[in-house]
Amino acid sequence: xxxxxxxxxxxxxxxxxxxxxxxxxxxxxxxxxxxxxxxxxxxxxxxxxxxxxxxxxxxxxxxxxxxxxxxxxxxxxxxxxxxxxxxxxxxxxxxxxxxxxxxxxxxxxxxxxxxxxxxxxxxxxxxxxxxxxxxxxxxxxxxxxxxxxxxxxxxxxxxxxxxxxxxxxxxxxxxxxxxxxxxxxxxxxxxxxxxxxxxxxxxxxxxxxxxxxxxxxxxxxxxxxxxxxxxxxxxxxxxxxxxxxxxxxxxxxxxxxxxxxxxxxxxxxxxxxxxxxxxxxxxxxxxxxxxxxxxxxxxxxxxxxxxxxxxxxxxxxxxxxxxxxxxxxxxxxxxxxxxxxxxxxxxxxxxxxxxxxxxxxxxxxxxxxxxxxxxxxxxxxxxxxxxxxxxxxxxxxxxxxxxxxxxxxxxxxxxxxxxxxxxxxx
Amino acid sequence: xxxxxxxxxxxxxxxxxxxxxxxxxxxxxxxxxxxxxxxxxxxxxxxxxxxxxxxxxxxxxxxxxxxxxxxxxxxxxxxxxxxxxxxxxxxxxxxxxxxxxxxxxxxxxxxxxxxxxxxxxxxxxxxxxxxxxxxxxxxxxxxxxxxxxxxxxxxxxxxxxxxxxxxxxxxxxxxxxxxxxxxxxxxxxxxxxxxxxxxxxxxxxxxxxxxxxxxxxxxxxxxxxxxxxxxxxxxxxxxxxxxxxxxxxxxxxxxxxxxxxxxxxxxxxxxxxxxxxxxxxxxxxxxxxxxxxxxxxxxxxxxxxxxxxxxxxxxxxxxxxxxxxxxxxxxxxxxxxxxxxxxxxxxxxxxxxxxxxxxxxxxxxxxxxxxxxxxxxxxxxxxxxxxxxxxxxxxxxxxxxxxxxxxxxxxxxxxxxxxxxxxxxxxxxxxxxxxxxxxxxxxxxxxxxxxxxxxxxxxxxxxxxxxxxxxxxxxxxxxxxxxxxxxxxxxxxxxxxxxxxxxxxxxxxxxxxxxxxxxx
Numbered sequence: 001x002x003x004x005x006x007x008x009x010x011x012x013x014x015x016x017x018x019x020x021x022x023x024x025x026x027x028x029x030x031x032x033x034x035x036x037x038x039x040x041x042x043x044x045x046x047x048x049x050x051x052x053x054x055x056x057x058x059x060x061x062x063x064x065x066x067x068x069x070x071x072x073x074x075x076x077x078x079x080x081x082x083x084x085x086x087x088x089x090x091x092x093x094x095x096x097x098x099x100x101x102x103x104x105x106x107x108x109x110x111x112x113x114x115x116x117x118x119x120x121x122x123x124x125x126x127x128x129x130x131x132x133x134x135x136x137x138x139x140x141x142x143x144x145x146x147x148x149x150x151x152x153x154x155x156x157x158x159x160x161x162x163x164x165x166x167x168x169x170x171x172x173x174x175x176x177x178x179x180x181x182x183x184x185x186x187x188x189x190x191x192x193x194x195x196x197x198x199x200x201x202x203x204x205x206x207x208x209x210x211x212x213x214x215x216x217x218x219x220x221x222x223x224x225x226x227x228x229x230x231x232x233x234x235x236x237x238x239x240x241x242x243x244x245x246x247x248x249x250x251x252x253x254x255x256x257x258x259x260x261x262x263x264x265x266x267x268x269x270x271x272x273x274x275x276x277x278x279x280x281x282x283x284x285x286x287x288x289x290x291x292x293x294x295x296x297x298x299x300x301x302x303x304x305x306x307x308x309x310x311x312x313x314x315x316x317x318x319x320x321x322x323x324x325x326x327x328x329x330x331x332x333x334x335x336x337x338x339x340x341x342x343x344x345x346x347x348x349x350x351x352x353x354x355x356x357x358x359x360x361x362x363x364x365x366x367x368x369x370x371x372x373x374x375x376x377x378x379x380x381x382x383x384x385x386x387x388x389x390x391x392x393x394x395x396x397x398x399x400x401x402x403x404x405x406x407x408x409x410x411x412x413x414x415x416x417x418x419x420x421x422x423x424x425x426x
Numbered sequence: 427x428x429x430x431x432x433x434x435x436x437x438x439x440x441x442x443x444x445x446x447x448x449x450x451x452x453x454x455x456x457x458x459x460x461x462x463x464x465x466x467x468x469x470x471x472x473x474x475x476x477x478x479x480x481x482x483x484x485x486x487x488x489x490x491x492x493x494x495x496x497x498x499x500x501x502x503x504x505x506x507x508x509x510x511x512x513x514x515x516x517x518x519x520x521x522x523x524x525x526x527x528x529x530x531x532x533x534x535x536x537x538x539x540x541x542x543x544x545x546x547x548x549x550x551x552x553x554x555x556x557x558x559x560x561x562x563x564x565x566x567x568x569x570x571x572x573x574x575x576x577x578x579x580x581x582x583x584x585x586x587x588x589x590x591x592x593x594x595x596x597x598x599x600x601x602x603x604x605x606x607x608x609x610x611x612x613x614x615x616x617x618x619x620x621x622x623x624x625x626x627x628x629x630x631x632x633x634x635x636x637x638x639x640x641x642x643x644x645x646x647x648x649x650x651x652x653x654x655x656x657x658x659x660x661x662x663x664x665x666x667x668x669x670x671x672x673x674x675x676x677x678x679x680x681x682x683x684x685x686x687x688x689x690x691x692x693x694x695x696x697x698x699x700x701x702x703x704x705x706x707x708x709x710x711x712x713x714x715x716x717x718x719x720x721x722x723x724x725x726x727x728x729x730x731x732x733x734x735x736x737x738x739x740x741x742x743x744x745x746x747x748x749x750x751x752x753x754x755x756x757x758x759x760x761x762x763x764x765x766x767x768x769x770x771x772x773x774x775x776x777x778x779x780x781x782x783x784x785x786x787x788x789x790x791x792x793x794x795x796x797x798x799x800x801x802x803x804x805x806x807x808x809x810x811x812x813x814x815x816x817x818x819x820x821x822x823x824x825x826x827x828x829x830x831x832x833x834x835x836x837x838x839x840x841x842x843x844x845x846x847x848x849x850x851x852x853x854x855x856x857x858x859x860x861x862x863x864x865x866x867x868x869x870x871x872x873x874x875x876x877x878x879x880x881x882x883x884x885x886x887x888x889x890x891x892x893x894x895x896x897x898x899x900x901x902x903x904x905x906x907x908x909x910x911x912x913x914x915x916x917x918x919x920x921x922x923x924x925x926x927x928x929x930x931x932x933x934x935x936x937x938x939x940x941x942x943x944x945x946x
Contacts, residue, residue, distance in 0.1 A: 049620060117536050118536075118542060124647050146549065260778075327620075327627040328620060402889075405883075407887075
């Protein structure tokens, strides 16, 4: 008996052990099989090669039919692989090892980091193709004067309102808070506003209010891009904006609360616990389940404030630099996914407003929400794609949460500025 | 086995070892697997020209083959698998981590210098101003790949080769604006062109202003690289340059002190370690974070052990009924994925929507105040960890003879005294190593913090150190939060944390040995 057990153990351990021995050279094993595969693929002339696309779970299903069609037309095999977590990191690591995809689907604000890691190539769109996209989408995928992705969906947050409870769109944040308070006092709702703050803040959702309060993240370079050398989180305007958060916060109006989080803010609105929700197109599936009338309007600004510009995120297709079938990838990204049928199908799989102006018009007719979101974001700010943006999120969020809990705005802003400058070595 | 025994005993010259079927089969299986892995791994290693990997693989397979074929060297047959495991899962990762700590590996410095140069050049290619977007058809001229290019404005067809662009006579241009056929040339259909994708992307047609390259399979553009690497000066010439390679930072830098975005991995010596020691945000808060870290780990171990042991003792009582059901119920938290449970707990601690406040009618901002947040994470960790302690204590209790406690009670000891003087010391002899390893685990219990408070709450004046931050969550934020991923720096930090845990554990083990000498 014991010998048999030993045999089994030895069997298992050797299987691992030998594999691990081969693995002592870090780069070799993972890179090698793909290299071998592409070498053999060119031998039979019939099979033109393989195009590998990585996308998040929502997109995979929509892409599959088009990928297959592209494959049939060009006599190639197209694989669409689902990546569900940490997509950017997984893509970077796999690319580095030579086992990455040829085409990657992701958000435009990855571009800076992907470029500094040499992971994506510029995408050459014709003037005609460029003009077919909404201007903000093109602006978002342009980095350092080069277009790095083919945009397909634009998303931004807006104010979603329960029209049964609040029939009129508020003209200002003050008016919204006033109506919300009244509803709360009347016992019709439990919260004034459903905007996620959580214990660590949420810069993405807070940005329109921050901008309206006079805050800014970066200065701008001569070419109009965000300037990582000029962080403005500690500036006078930003302190003022954080002051507004304090007024709206737990020790003030009570409109902003750390107990409202990303996990509960949409469900609370859908459950009629609040009349106002600040969220994006991804909330609509739940909102519709709520079974009440709703409307989508731009996030209002303060009465005497700046415009409440939301961040705009643009979902894009990227051509991987280290892909094995770059020509096919370019063909797919520049000439295939920029067509409106693909944009329509992607919209149907996951209703986020299409980046192609023509498709958007078509979609608007059947689904006015898409157009309303797009209108809410038309003056928005493309999320900064510079890699330095990574240093902003957390300190910004913590400063926001601190002032919402009643902390001192000047201190919080200065601390965030210091932390960011330290990280960016400014 | 049993029926064989009498027969074997009757035979006079008993063989030195029993050769059973299982023995032969397992030996053949081991050798077969070793050979299979060799065959599987060799081609890719050869393709990647990884001669070192190939050498290691060959040597390992040869050693294993020899070892399991020879009748001698019996101890080695047992030791080798363990040793190989040790090397694969302990030594290699540690060596890799330590070597990474001496590099600047991270975002912007992931690849080699060559990769960076390629990325810089490709990224700087811009379409030549005013140049047409050619409609591209790939074709063959005597087996050589050529481009048939049509200017969409003039409808003029041209022939692009590695020598240059020349007019193409007699081409038939279709409605799509692409060349359909041309004399002396074989036009490639889409699948044929796709099969030659590599050649197509490699072909570059030189023009006075730059070069025409394929952009996909149906279009070609004339582009010019704004930045070009020059090996003679080890620099990148072009816009804003020259950018000279700086091997100490792994960047191309110019006279103004700016650098190109794409860098490469270089050795930085002890810089990462120096940064850990000199960085004011690390050294300034180290003592506070370390103190809480120790409290958290100790409280987690002590709490889970106390609770787990109490429950185990209660269920161990001879008059206890239904112990199986209780045991199953108690082990449940241990069987559920900690990842999901931690997030459920986080939501239960929510002030306005959480179950805990609703259940007890409280209005406590559990995760928003330093003290309550610390209490909350310890409570959550207690809930997650006590079933493990319950399991190991139950196991250890079975090994303690009941006669000992009975003898103690006959001698007049109260149950408490019997526990204090007999059961607990005997339990500790068996369990102290587990308690120490549990301490080491909780000292670095990243998930318990990252998934509940994520280090918070943070004071307004300091967004870098939260009240529940452990060393590991705190340094993770420094290494991966702000400046993208900085693996080199993170590796240096983990070397330090490793040293701290190793020192604490070694001290504790030494004390245990003394304790064992007393009770054993």
